[in-house]
Amino acid sequence: MVSSNHENAAGSLAFPKRLWGKIVGFALRLKNLGKDDPRRMIHCFKVGLALTFVSLFYYFKPLYDGFGLDAMWAILTVVVVFEFSVGATLGKGLNRMLATLTAGALGIGAHRIATLSGETGEPILIALFVFIIAGIVTFLRFIPQIKARYDYGMMVFILTFCLISVSGYRDEEVIRMGFERLSTIVIGSCAAVFVCTFICPVWIGVDLHNHIATNIEKLGNFLEGFEDGYFKISEDGQPINKSSSLQGYKSVLTSSSKEEIMANLAKWEPCHGKFRFRHPWNEYLKVGSVTRQCAFKIESLNHYLTSEIQSPPEVRSIIQGECTVISSECGKALKELASEVRKMTKSSAAEPHITNSKAAAENLKAVIRSSLSKHCNFLEIIQAGAVASLLFEVVKCTEEIAGAVHKLASLAHFKNAKPRVTPETQELPSQGAVNPVSGIDGAHHVITIDPSQSLRESENSSPPILDPRMEV
């Protein structure tokens, strides 16, 4: 009886305790969300500011007398147009303004035609127009090119056309109505774009730029750590470096749709910093694509780090030397290329590393031809052979990435790097600049996309970067 009372008391205490634990956990998550990318906090402040600004239309009598209840459209526009990045906000703002203008004009025209057909014919004709225009524009939204950049505009077009032509049936002053709707939407869009662009702007183009560089770095990190992961075996026969620090490349495997969305948004941005208006954003997609091809090879390589069937250490030691040179030289080359992208300087610092890795690949072939084939158990060396074969592929991919990066450098007019004195000294500054970002341990930069997040998390947690289309 006593113990049962105790249990009840403990039970009744457990619930508030659990609740408190959940609240603390939630608060901690919010804190981390803001800490991971402080721009998020600033974004919230900016949204509040823009909304407070446009609501002035209600508070000041002279402003309110001009627009009346239509000032509501300005508030609505700020809420739906204001996005995390300048590109997204500008794209939506322009889409919204242009669509309102054209659909408003068309709506007024439709209303005029409908009124000609008499009192009975008018609603029938308007309903027909609405049906046809809504159907056609909805279908146009399925076209990939339109969907990628003008989907939001298409939706606003349907909306405005319906509102203007249908409300015209009850409100004779369609032209005034159309004009007021347009002007309040222009005010709301401009307020959103102004606050988004001039207060701590988040340029999606810079994010894409850094995202591509970070992805190349992630592959470089894997390759530089590959030796420890594959060849250095601990006493229990397991590789000593199986750690998650090598797994950063995984997010590269599935980043294609994210990159496409970012490039589409970046095209809306005006010139900023080192980026011109017509910066070759599509070239970033090409670099991203060859990087992903390389990541697929690395995914296969990674398998041999964790595979249960391993070639015995004596077999691995035969190929260790040249494999190490190939992977570390490719890793260095990739990091140089990442640094070239990040610093926006033309550089040939990656070339010697690529040359070294190709030479090592030739040596490895010779080693395989001479030493490995003397080994009696083919089944034991097949894994080592597969690793070697994948490393040959990685060398080829690295060359392709270098080609794509150099093409980007020339099209985007990267500036020429200052000549350096010796090849040895080349690596220090660029690595120094690169390492903090490529770390998987949580070093975050205000300006770069957080490399420690998996794609899934980053896709989920930064919605305004990722969605080109939204809302009325």
Add this chain to the structure above:
Amino acid sequence: MVSSNHENAAGSLAFPKRLWGKIVGFALRLKNLGKDDPRRMIHCFKVGLALTFVSLFYYFKPLYDGFGLDAMWAILTVVVVFEFSVGATLGKGLNRMLATLTAGALGIGAHRIATLSGETGEPILIALFVFIIAGIVTFLRFIPQIKARYDYGMMVFILTFCLISVSGYRDEEVIRMGFERLSTIVIGSCAAVFVCTFICPVWIGVDLHNHIATNIEKLGNFLEGFEDGYFKISEDGQPINKSSSLQGYKSVLTSSSKEEIMANLAKWEPCHGKFRFRHPWNEYLKVGSVTRQCAFKIESLNHYLTSEIQSPPEVRSIIQGECTVISSECGKALKELASEVRKMTKSSAAEPHITNSKAAAENLKAVIRSSLSKHCNFLEIIQAGAVASLLFEVVKCTEEIAGAVHKLASLAHFKNAKPRVTPETQELPSQGAVNPVSGIDGAHHVITIDPSQSLRESENSSPPILDPRMEV
């Protein structure tokens, strides 16, 4: 002089001709867009219908007298809530209604508190409320779980709160205003959901279901065609089947974000057909994930179809027999699993194929141990060894896919298949059901996602399926 005139005439004719060509091209593309997925045409018809329906509020005097100009919100709601699939429409409709209800109540409360503080204090207090609420809710939108399912609701919350509390400053009847806004939004949302659900509904859950089955089939197709691609060499030393028919699996590599979005939308759908309300949609993501792991291995295998360095035919012929058995048996197993998913029947038809492929893998190891290692040039056999090693991986992946599919089958209560007489007769019906969809040649089904589209195209061209969040 004459030729120059001719050129001018040709030039002046060329422009209208080019323009006409472009128009014809555009029309053809539109036609293909509708032909690829006839549901798109129906969707356009449904949007037009729903809009015409809600605009009745304007045309009929008794209805108009009830709502007045607020009927506009019903039209606006239909435009922004109506999506391609039932899940997306229902999700947005519920988000919109719930957010309007809660934010409306909060807005009225805020307005009441503000009015207590006198004429000067009122706008200051309202502005402060707007700033704080907008900032907090904007921050909540960064939380991945909220973003995935309630992002649209969060935006509508900010919007409604601002509109109600700010307009309250000029319009004393905030409660009436809030109620009218809520009721028109409920009418608009219900109209959209009703039309979307009861006229040729597009269930995103069915799409996800078929998408997962199709992806498994695509891998099966590759494996079944692998023998022709790798071992059957034409006279010029090139594989005879390098054709694009083997490349269908490529879209599997990058389909993860698409699957996540589809699963999130499917969770909104009520029970329909064989799908219950709480269908285990997350299990589909797990099946999708192991399928993608297998696709990564196949990507590496595919490389050896197109690689310039090939093991000579005499080396390949040594492993051909067992490799063929492994790939074709794995292919058959995957197709059986795809059929199990598609037909929603528990089946063990894949097991014998998996057993066969495992036996063949053991045989292949023996072949490698005995015959291949006698071959003198190790460099020549390293590619063949890598292919064999990858095939071992594929066998393992196939087992994992089978495990995930069986778990899905049990959690989703797939019905038991009718016992079949002999193992031989098993394959015919299921293959018959499977083949038309897995073809890359453009066989399209009304109910399945078009397998011939690359992910990029399908992501671009079917926007309403893919976007969980949209618009006011």
